[in-house]
Amino acid sequence: MKGLSRLLLLTGLLAFQISFGQDSEPELSLEQGTIDSQFEFIFKNAGNYRADGKRYEVVRANNLEKLRNNVKDSMNAARTKAAQLNATIAGHESTITSLNQKLEETTKSLASVTEEKDSMSFIGIQVSKGTYNFILWTIILALLLMLLLFIYRFRRSNYLTQEAKANLAELETEYEDHRRRALEREQRISRQLQDEINKYKKSK
Template sequence: MRQTLLSFTSILFFSILTGTSFAQTLNTAQKPITNVPTTTRTWQRDTVKNTDPSLNGQYKFMLSRTRTSADGYKMVAGYRLDQLWKSVGDTLKKERAERKSLQQKLTEQEKTVSYLKTEISGKDASLTENTNKVNEIRFLGIPFEKGTYNIIVWSVIGVLAIALIVVIARSGKSISEAKHRTQLYNEVADEYQAYKAKSVEKERKLARELQDERNKLDELNGRR
C-alpha cells in the first residue's frame, strides 16, 4: 500500500512538473501571432462520478476524463488533480494513523509479553521450589532427597532382612541342635530308667535268693 502511494505521488509530481515545463516551453518557443483572435477556453465540470474510491480507481478515472490538446498532450482538469492529491494526503494520514495505532498495539503487546515472561519465570521458580519440597524428605532435621532417602531406607531394610535371615538360620541350627541333644537326653534317660528298672529287678531277685538261702540256713540250724 505504501509503495502504491509513493507511485501515485511520483506520478502526480511528474504530471505537475510536465505540465509546468510544457507551459514554459510553449511560452518561450512560440512567438505571438498578430491579428489572430484569442479565445478563452473554460473547463466545465462534468457530472460523471467515479465508482471506484481507491487511489488506483481515482487515477484511472482521472486519466479517462482527460482531454487531448491539438499537439497531442493530455490535459488534466485541475480540480480532479486536486481531488486525487487530497485523496493521497488523506490516505497517507490514514496510513500514518494506522501505523501509529499498530505501533502502540505492538508496544502494548511487547509489554504484555514481557509481563507474561516474568509471570512464567516466577511460576517456573515456584514450581521448581515446590518440586524440590515434594522430592525432599527431612529425617531427624536432616534434609534428604526422596531418591537418596529411598535408597537409604531400602538399604537399611535389606541389612535388617539379611540380619534376620542370619538370626533365623542360626536359631534354626540352635533349635535343631537342641532337639538333637534333647533326643539324646531322652535316649540316655530311657536307658537309665531301663537300667534302673533292671537293677531294681536284679536287686529284688538277689534279695529273694538271699532270703531263700537264709531260710535254708535256718532250717538246717533247726534240725540240729
C-alpha cells in the first residue's frame, strides 16, 4: 500500500513539473516573437530525413516565405527607427545651437550690465545707490540663474543626443546581426536544396 502511495505521489509531482515546464516555455510562432524565435519555429517544424548517412531538414515554402516577410518587416522597422533617431539627434543639435546663442546673448547682457553698474540712472530715473545696487544684483542673479538653466539644458540635450546615438548604434548592430544570421541560414537551406536537386538528377 505504501509503495502505491509513493508511486501516485511521484506521478503527481512529475505531471506538475511537466505542466509547469510547458507553461514557462514561450510559444514559438511566425506571427510574433523575435526573428531568432521565428527561426527556431522554422527549425522545430521542419521535417527531416536521412540519406547516405546525412541528415536533411525540409522547410515548408510558405513558412520560409512568411519568415522572409517578417525579416523584411523587421529591417523596415529598423530603418524607420534609425530615421527617427537621426531626426531626434538633429533636433537636439538644433536645440544645442539655440542654447549656445542664448548663452552668448546672456553673457553679452551680463557684460553690458557690468559696464553700466556705476551709473546711478535706471531707466532714465535717478535712484539711490542702495536701490541701484539691489536692482543690479537682482538682475545679475537672474542672469546667473538663466545661465545655469541654459547650461543644464545644454548638458541634458547633449546627454539625450549621446543616448540617441548609442541606441542607434545598438540598433544597427542588432540589425546587422539578424541580417547576417538570416543570410547564413538562407544560404545553408539553399545549399541543402541544391544538394537534393543534384541527388535527384543523379538518381535519374
